[in-house]
Amino acid sequence: MPQGKVVSAVDQFREQALKCPFPAAVELIGEKWAFLILRGAFNELQHFEEFQAGLGIARNILSDRLAKMVAGGIMQRTPDPSDRRKVIYSLTPKGEALMPVVLALRQWGEDWGSGPADIVLVDRNTGIPVQKxxxxxxxxxxxxxxxxxxxSRSEAEVAARKGKAA
Known part of the structure; x- marks a missing residue:
């Protein structure tokens, strides 16, 4: 922007929207089947046939979504040591980091959509449901x-340093 030009809130939003990581994330995982595949992976589904049977998804759609998630670094493919004709799909650390996203959407769906589910996510050690x-x-x-x-990140970092010093 030229010096002295007034920048509107819409102009600022547009400028930041072009740099926002949200669209790329939505492009990779922002559709129904990707989230259902993630849910399956979090629930220890590993083989193509398990995902297909457990989700009721067409084979061509599942194949496309799994390939996209592997290419995006969300899942990885490894040969199954018990049967070399099969492949194991598992979450990468990048995929595991999506757990809060999946859980937040599920919780939102319970509050604003279908209501509470019959099962809840609990702490493996205590059996107590996790916090929202x-x-x-x-x-x-x-x-x-x-x-x-x-x-801006720089303003936030300055504020954080000031907060720690106080």
């Missing part, structure tokens, strides 16, 4: 939509 996903401040306080605002 929420946005939290650095000190753990739950934040609502009105409590947050976007800021």
């Amino acid at each position: 996903i929420c946005v939290q401040s650095q000190d753990g306080q739950r934040l609502r939509h009105d409590d947050i605002v976007w800021a």
